[in-house]
Amino acid sequence: MGIQRLFIANRGEIAVRIIRAAKELGITTIQAYSEGDTDMLAVKLADEAVCLGPARATESYLNIKGVVAAAIENRADAVHPGYGFLSESPEFARAIENAGITFVGPSADTIERMGDKVAARQAAEAAGVPVVPGSKGRIESVDEAVEVAATVGYPVMVKAAAGGGGKGIRIAENEEELRSLAPQAQQEAAAAFGDGGLYIERSVKSPRHIEVQIVGDGEKAVHFYERECSLQRRRQKVWEEAGADCLDNATRETLCMAAVALAEAVNYRGAGTLEYLYDESTKEFFFIEMNTRIQVEHPVTEMVTGFDLVQEMIRVCGNEPLSVSQDQVKKSGHSIEVRLNAEDPFMQFMPWPGKVESLKIPEGEGIRFDHFMYEGYQIPPFYDSLIGKLIVHGKDRADAISKMAVALEGLEINGLKTTVPLHKALAADPGVASGDFHTQWLEPWLEAGNLKPENT
Amino acid sequence: MAQVLSPLPGTFYIKPSPEEEAYKKSGDVVAVGDTIGLIEVMKTFIEVKSEIAGTFTGYVAEDSLPVTASQPLAEVAS
Numbered sequence: 029m030g031i032q033r034l035f036i037a038n039r040g041e042i043a044v045r046i047i048r049a050a051k052e053l054g055i056t057t058i059q060a061y062s063e064g065d066t067d068m069l070a071v072k073l074a075d076e077a078v079c080l081g082p083a084r085a086t087e088s089y090l091n092i093k094g095v096v097a098a099a100i101e102n103r104a105d106a107v108h109p110g111y112g113f114l115s116e117s118p119e120f121a122r123a124i125e126n127a128g129i130t131f132v133g134p135s136a137d138t139i140e141r142m143g144d145k146v147a148a149r150q151a152a153e154a155a156g157v158p159v160v161p162g163s164k165g166r167i168e169s170v171d172e173a174v175e176v177a178a179t180v181g182y183p184v185m186v187k188a189a190a191g192g193g194g195k196g197i198r199i200a201e202n203e204e205e206l207r208s209l210a211p212q213a214q215q216e217a218a219a220a221f222g223d224g225g226l227y228i229e230r231s232v233k234s235p236r237h238i239e240v241q242i243v244g245d246g247e248k249a250v251h252f253y254e255r256e257c258s259l260q261r262r263r264q265k266v267w268e269e270a271g272a273d274c275l276d277n278a279t280r281e282t283l284c285m286a287a288v289a290l291a292e293a294v295n296y297r298g299a300g301t302l303e304y305l306y307d308e309s310t311k312e313f314f315f316i317e318m319n320t321r322i323q324v325e326h327p328v329t330e331m332v333t334g335f336d337l338v339q340e341m342i343r344v345c346g347n348e349p350l351s352v353s354q355d356q357v358k359k360s361g362h363s364i365e366v367r368l369n370a371e372d373p374f375m376q377f378m379p380w381p382g383k384v385e386s387l388k389i390p391e392g393e394g395i396r397f398d399h400f401m402y403e404g405y406q407i408p409p410f411y412d413s414l415i416g417k418l419i420v421h422g423k424d425r426a427d428a429i430s431k432m433a434v435a436l437e438g439l440e441i442n443g444l445k446t447t448v449p450l451h452k453a454l455a456a457d458p459g460v461a462s463g464d465f466h467t468q469w470l471e472p473w474l475e476a477g478n479l480k481p482e483n484t
Numbered sequence: 485m486a487q488v489l490s491p492l493p494g495t496f497y498i499k500p501s502p503e504e505e506a507y508k509k510s511g512d513v514v515a516v517g518d519t520i521g522l523i524e525v526m527k528t529f530i531e532v533k534s535e536i537a538g539t540f541t542g543y544v545a546e547d548s549l550p551v552t553a554s555q556p557l558a559e560v561a562s
Contacts, residue, residue, distance in 0.1 A: 064550065081552055084495065275498065379526035381493055409494040410550070413526040 030107040030346035031055055031106040031130060035099040036070065038110025039089065041069035041400045041416060042322070046108045049338035060095065062088035064410045076428070078102055083410045086208045089113045096123045106130035112412070115321040116143060132345045133298045134244075134320050141294065142318040152315040155290040160305070160314040170210045176228050177206055183233065186210055188217035189225035199231045204300065216451040232314060234466040235305035237265075238272050240287035241329045243337065245294035245344040250354045251284040252329045252337065257472050261377070266447075266470060267454055268365045271327035272306075272445050273425050273463055279311055288354070290318070299326070299341040306377060308466075311343030324367065324417065327398060331363035364426040366436075366454075368399070369413040372445035373479060380445035381409040390438030394421035397439075407444065415446065425463065429455055449484035454481060486536045487544070487556040494525035496532075498543050506547075512540040513549045514560050521557055538562035 034050045035058045047057045047070055054104050059074035064083025071077045078098050080088040089095070090113055099107050107124050109115035116220065122136035133139065142148045149159050161180045166189040167173050177184045177200070186209060187197045198213050200206035210226065218224035237260065241252040256272035257265040275283065287302040299322045304313045326337050335352065344350060371377040383406045389397050399416030400409075407415060420435050422428030433455040436448060454460050457478065459469070492529040498521050502507065507520050514520070519531045521543070541559040545551050 084548070379492075379528050380531075381526060409492065409525045410542065 030348075031104075031342060033058060033104050033106070033134075034342070035102060035104035035107045036074065036110070037058060037089065037095050037099070037107050038113055038115070039065050039068060039070065039411065040414065041398050042075060042110040042324075043068070044111060044400050046338055046400055047073050048356075049336060049342060050108075052336075053339055053342060055342070058099075058104055060089070060098055061081075062204050062410075064408045065090075067405060069402060069405070069407075070261055075301075076102065083408065085113070085411065086168045092117070092120050092123055094149060095120070096127055099124065099129055100127055104129055106132055106328075106342075108132040108342070109321065111321050116319070117144065130345055132342055134294075134296055134300065138294055138296060139320045142320050145235050145317070147226040148318055149315070151294055152290055152318075154452065155286070155293040157286040157290050157302070157315045158313060160229050160232060163227055166253070167227035167228060168225060170207060170214075171228060173210045173228060174203055174206055177203065180213050180228060180230050182206075183227050183231040185231040186213045187227050187229075188213070188221055188223070189227045190217065190223040192222035230314075232305045234468050235304065235307055236272070236274060236466050238275070238283065238306045238313065239301045239323075240284050241301055241323075241326065241337065242291045243299050243340050243344060243350065244291045245348070245350045246295050246297040247290050247292075248350055249291035249296055250350060250352060250357055251288050252333050252335060252357055253284060253327055253359050254280060255325055257325060258467050259460075260467050261470050261474070265325060267369055267451065268325035268328055269425070269428075270332045270363045271359065272305070274308055275364070276311070281315070283313055286315075290315075295298055298345055299337050301376050304310075324414070325365050327396060327417060327419045328363040328365045330393075331359055331396065331419060332359040333357055334360075361421055362425045363419060364428045364432050365417050365419045366432065366451040367414055367447070368416045368418060368441075369447045370407050370415050370444050370450075371413050371447055373447050373450040374481070375445075377447070378445075379409070379413050381407045381413075382444040383407070384441060385443030386440065387442075388438070388440035390418075390432070390435040392435075392438075395419070396421075401441070405417075415441075415444070418451075426461070429461060453479050485541065486560050486562050488520055488532065488534050488536070488558045488560060489519065490523060490553055490557050491532065492523050492530060493553045494523040494527050494530075496530075496545050496547065496549060496557060497522040497524065498547045506543070507539070508538060508540040508558070510542050514538055514540050519559065519560045523551070525562045532557060534558075534560060536560045536562055 057074040114120040118136040118140035124131040214224040259267040301319045396419040420431040538560040
């Protein structure tokens with residue numbers, strides 16, 4: 029094992045998760061923290077700790093120079109960036125590489141390439157991963173638009189080639205609609221941008237969010253199957269599952285192997301996730317982006333495959349080959365994770381950074397709780413509101429949902445408002461049980477008043 | 485002299501954005517419900533509104549620094 033002293037450039041539950049993984053690998057842990065996080069659990073659990081600066085993230089966790097200097101000063105031979113903060117900053121990864129320290133993630137060049145929408149789309153297409161079909165270049169006439177739409181497939185989204193934002197965007201269900209909408213879109217684009225050129229792409233309606241977990245060692249890559257994260261509020265995932273029961277085996281296989289092809293094509297090292305939109309009606313999937321880090325929802329994949337993804341990413345970034353081949357990755361049962369936020373779900377999800385007065389954690393087979401709380405802990409107001417993740421593993425999806433309902437009943441966090449009531453209502457909801465939902469499902473469900481105190 | 489207190493712990497800002505002027509300056513008239521600052525709590529911005537009417541005297545908490553719940557942020561002469 030190359031890595032001996034791992035510097036953790038993150039906070040909260042993921043810092044705790046990384047420390048536990050590193051300790052099991054016999055690695056010394058050095059926890060970075062801000063002045064707003066002196067009491068956090070990861071500081072207590074780590075072998076060593078170093079203060080980065082003021083509570084404000086731009087002066088501590090996001091300060092590239094400061095974090096790199098602290099890693100050097102504390103003789104770290106590797107840095108784990110967690111998720112968020114600097115985890116997908118090519119500048120940070122490059123600064124760490126230049127200091128002769130191992131970055132637990134892909135190379136700065138790979139982060140840069142996959143972080144650029146156009147470059148990532150090109151890399152995906154080159155590796156045979158489907159992207160949302162669209163026009164190759166700008167479209168000048170209505171006839172040309174109709175011609176392109178016939179190959180792209182309806183419904184299509186028509187938008188201005190110049191500029192961004194929502195100006196000039198229209199959705200046409202068929203050729204007739206396109207013939208009447210395209211001239212309007214052209215006029216609007218010309219008025220807004222002085223350029224009537226259009227761009228056409230397939231409109232994926234009410235898509236599901238499916239993502240594939242991969243780990244690569246810089247040469248070979250394996251997938252750990254897929255997750256479904258369609259229950260979202262304000263583009264934030266709320267409830268995540270492994271696997272995605274809406275997929276048939278052939279589609280799942282294609283989706284996962286496409287992810288491996290892309291990871292190997294870019295010589296991917298570390299843990300990564302390919303995110304796709306999935307159109308259930310046509311069984312088509314389209315690559316949207318790649319996240320070049322460990323993700324919040326990685327535990328559901330660990331539950332169904334039995335692998336420790338954080339340990340695996342540390343090992344491969346320490347120059348070891350993958351410890352597993354594709355045929356050794358099997359999945360069993362179904363797993364669900366819910367994100368617990370310090371927010372009041374009955375008050376427009378207003379943040380609630382209180383003090384943990386008492387804490388009762390559910391236990392039992394197939395129940396896992398990743399968090400960073402202890403009794404008497406004051407949740408700091410300076411960072412995001414995620415306080416923990418409750419994860420269950422059942423023999424199938426229905427079993428996992430009922431396990432989640434029981435686990436939520438056994439969880440008590442006093443002193444704070446949390447999103448536990450939302451999850452209790454979701455676990456009891458027939459729409460969730462049927463699995464018939466998509467990324468546009470949860471917000472209307474909330475607006476319709478489905479979250480009531482008596483449902484929880 | 486009355487004080488406007490922070491409703492929540494977080495980071496206090498006296499301006500709507502870094503490029504703009506402070507919400508209030510000394511001598512400004514303050515009506516009930518006027519916004520005097522922002523609290524950033526868990527990546528959400530919440531407006532701090534005055535519950536007092538009078539004349540703005542000044543900020544007593546510093547811009548862009550952490551504050552605790554119920555900490556005095558500004559003073560209003562009523």
